[in-house]
Amino acid sequence: MDKKIIITGGSGFIGQALCAELNTLGYEVIVLSRRPEQRKLNESSRTRMVYWDPGDPETWFSHASGAFAIVNLAGDNIASSLRWTAAKKKRLLQSRLAAGKSVSEAILRLNQKPRVLIQASAIGYYGNRQSEILTEASGPGEGFLADLAEKWEGCVDPVRRQGVRCATIRTGIVLGRGGGFLERVVFPFKLGLGGHLGNGQQWVSWIHLADEISAIRFLIEHETLEGAFNLTGPNPLVARDFFKNLGLVLGRPSWLHPPAFMLRLMMGELASELLLSGQRVLPDRLTCLGYRFKYPDAYSALQSILEKV
Numbered sequence: 001m002d003k004k005i006i007i008t009g010g011s012g013f014i015g016q017a018l019c020a021e022l023n024t025l026g027y028e029v030i031v032l033s034r035r036p037e038q039r040k041l042n043e044s045s046r047t048r049m050v051y052w053d054p055g056d057p058e059t060w061f062s063h064a065s066g067a068f069a070i071v072n073l074a075g076d077n078i079a080s081s082l083r084w085t086a087a088k089k090k091r092l093l094q095s096r097l098a099a100g101k102s103v104s105e106a107i108l109r110l111n112q113k114p115r116v117l118i119q120a121s122a123i124g125y126y127g128n129r130q131s132e133i134l135t136e137a138s139g140p141g142e143g144f145l146a147d148l149a150e151k152w153e154g155c156v157d158p159v160r161r162q163g164v165r166c167a168t169i170r171t172g173i174v175l176g177r178g179g180g181f182l183e184r185v186v187f188p189f190k191l192g193l194g195g196h197l198g199n200g201q202q203w204v205s206w207i208h209l210a211d212e213i214s215a216i217r218f219l220i221e222h223e224t225l226e227g228a229f230n231l232t233g234p235n236p237l238v239a240r241d242f243f244k245n246l247g248l249v250l251g252r253p254s255w256l257h258p259p260a261f262m263l264r265l266m267m268g269e270l271a272s273e274l275l276l277s278g279q280r281v282l283p284d285r286l287t288c289l290g291y292r293f294k295y296p297d298a299y300s301a302l303q304s305i306l307e308k309v
Helices: 012-025 086-109 144-154 159-163 180-190 207-219 240-248 260-267 268-274 282-290 296-307
Strands: 003-006 026-031 047-051 069-072 117-121 165-171 173-175 206-208 229-232
Touching: 003 012, 012 026, 012 207, 069 086, 069 207, 086 117, 086 144, 086 159, 117 144, 117 207, 144 268, 165 207, 173 180, 173 207, 173 296, 180 240, 180 296, 206 207, 206 296, 207 229, 229 282, 240 296, 260 268
Parallel strands: 003 026, 003 069, 026 047, 069 117, 117 165, 165 229, 173 206
Antiparallel strands: none
């Protein structure tokens, strides 16, 4: 078995960073993409783009044999629209289930199965639990995001039942340069219009992109690790304090606080579940295993990303 890793969702914010990291470690990376011709790769990259149709495992099955790991990150972006219409919610669910089914079907057919499947999920799994401390031992919550995450995780159960090692990554808000959460919130701060949303008491469980990638590597390479893992930093903050730190790093005020009723009026369910609720999530399993976070506090994490912005 060679050092080949297959990644779905490899052109996304986390996926691109993961590909780059795995390349530096000498892995051959195959990214499954619906539009491989639209992504340009560095000539020195060990990454290959392969066409896939999640509804047809035959489009990529031949590449899966002998893979060291498969990392399934595919799924429609939760925050790509201002409201969750019925059609958007259907795409969010179907994109995740289709990718998981495709990955599962391919693995089950392989004579030489991968050593591990890394399956994406999110801390939305826990629902809105106010200040309750949540670990991997906590059960699922209620609401659309919790239901979505639970089904997302369950779509690869057939692989688990076949004895393939599976690690599910429940990722928090990922902080990094060039995309993701910070790309959306830094601009208002630069205009002097920054601040938290609602009353600012919702918890923000964040993780630096470098730790997100390092933790995924940790799970790939430690061959006894399976089950669910929270990929969040060890020190979550309420939104009021998180955005205060962001303002301090940027040298901008954090004073504008749109009220909850206005956000719900504008964005409906998306505001209630994504912007005004939160989870106080701790990475208990990683911490107990001795994983050391490069960026354990929000201020240093934000400073490392934004000091030259």
